[in-house]
Amino acid sequence: MSRWRRDKILLWALRSCACLAGTLLFLIVLFLFIEAAPALSNIAFTHFITDTGWHPVEGLYNLSPMLMGTLWATLGALLVATPLGVLSAVFCHYYAPPAVATPYRRLIELLAGIPSVVYGFWGLVMVVPFIAQYQPPGASLLAGIIVLTLMILPTIALIADASFANVPSHYLHSAAALGLSRWTTVAQIILPTAKPGLITAIVLATGRAIGETMAVLMVCGNVVNAPQSVFEPIRTLTANIALEMAYAVGNHRAALFVSGLALLIMIVALIILAERANGHRQHA
């Protein structure tokens, strides 16, 4: 075979690999729609918000308690994890002596890699019984928030850490020359400069929290419930899919794919938000 032809074949092989990888996303979206179609056509859209409950066998498909569960758990975890994560990164960069900063950074990196099922398991054996001592049943929104916080904290800390590293060093030198205190430097100069990176960190962490399944499934109690307090059990959209997918058929199965679509929409919205925050910066 002539080398010209071999090069031609190579190019086409590479193109088809890339095509396959690139169309995967569309295949996923397509299949979510195909599987959700029976529910979208048989059940009026308002049913997913106005039905009296989630009893798929009886034809009641109210997804809003699960939606609320997802939103509350995500919001709670973000409120706790954002300051902790950002301050962790501040600690690493501007407060800790190098002998402390390096192991601390390694610890955070390690935690970013711990599987969600292990976080969930730890929550189940440690956090849930601990909460149950004070406010039974223990498996609750609060347990979910605590475990989710631990899971997204490394994400926030690592991205914040990376964006602090990009702050030009002459900013720091100027601040030092002006005699600014350490905290003033951090609060007035570092944080505003690193803001786009911090927003990216928060958006990515939000995505991780919304999409998280195992950890919340294991610690939240999974009662379909619009929570009145943090001690009540909740069920998130993701947990709902994981719990019922195994036996769901017909409209029920389709309704689960509708909740998958709802998740997809939230994630896509977040990705668009993240790109806005980055000012359409092209990645290298």
Add this chain to the structure above:
Amino acid sequence: MRDALAVSRSKNHLATAVVWTVAIVVSASFLLLISNIVWEGMGQISWTFLTDTPRNAGREGGIAPILVSTLLILAVCIAVSVPIGLGAAILLAEYSSDQHRFGRFIRRSLDVLAGMPSIIIGLFGNAFFCITLGLGFSILSGGLTLACMVLPIFIRAAEEGFRAVPDAYRHNAAALGLSQVTTLYHVLLPVALPAVVVGLILGIGRALAETAALIFTSGYVDRMPGSLLDSGRALSVHIFDLSMNVPGGERNAYGAALVLLILLLTINLMTHWIMRRFFRSRSVSP
């Protein structure tokens, strides 16, 4: 003036205290988590635990078939994602510039795919591999589903690797009259290999940690798998099942969790080792 200075100074001290407290609280809670798993898991792990079959719904016995299923799922995932991912990465790095529309489209689509929650990938895997392709709840379905999650990570890392190869290499190969296939195989691939391997290891780490996408693609069956079309339970699914559905399964769940953590830690260390071994030396030279 002096008051303002005093206020600012005490604010600074307060901030220092807060930052240190946060660092201590964060590291304490994480050390608590890790030490708990290690402490409780140590008592469970033994040679028999690794080589025995689970008995009594997993309360007793070991995790041998689960380890085998996990490895098979990973093998399927790697066998599918390496060739496709490598091809896509080479195309993106070597044959499409940043402005090229086709390349940009694929990069964007992969970026979005990387952010997809695993449960959505799991829904897709169930609908496409298990039902549409008729593979059922099987190791094959599970591995293919994981490949969807690993591809974007792997491609990104491999692409960076190829991009980091200096242009001089390509020019020299062209000047020597080497064909593109030869250039790729004998010049570019060897240089980009460490980055490709790092990408692969990162992907394996992600796949090993995954649970949600596997529950309804590779299934729950904890017997030793006979073929790739059998259902097989992954290690992470085993931890989930023992702790949620099996009362009294906690002790063995600790053991399985520690095994999983050790595997992931090994992978983490391997990545660091390769990075340090191959990248630091090169980044100095132009």
